[in-house]
Amino acid sequence: MPFQLDAMSADALAKYVTSELKRIRPGTEGNIDIVCVVSWGRDRYALGAYSHFAPEQIRRFQDKMAKPWQRIFFAGEHTAIASGGMESALESGERVSSEILARIGLSSPQAQAP
Structure with a gap:
């Protein structure tokens, strides 16, 4: 369809x-x-x-796809863990913003939440 x-x-x-x-x-x-x-x-x-992975690909590449390289951070639904589709794109954006804040020495808003 x-x-x-x-x-x-x-x-x-x-x-x-x-x-x-x-x-x-x-x-x-x-x-x-x-x-x-x-x-x-x-x-x-x-x-x-959306991305589609063959069997065993996620296990082999999950930790590598989202890992920052020098000053480049990777976001996108293919790098998320909890959800698929648009929710995972948002999840990865939150993850990258936290990584950037940690890199520059600031804490993320998520870390400050009660």
């Missing part, structure tokens, strides 16, 4: 999503406006919505 959605124009995809929302949640009819359609599958740099 994802490839079929990526093949649709933005207008066709918006109509399809609106009709599916109406089908599964009738109360959304007339209450939803789709203002932007993004196809990560058609984006030449992303080519999809």
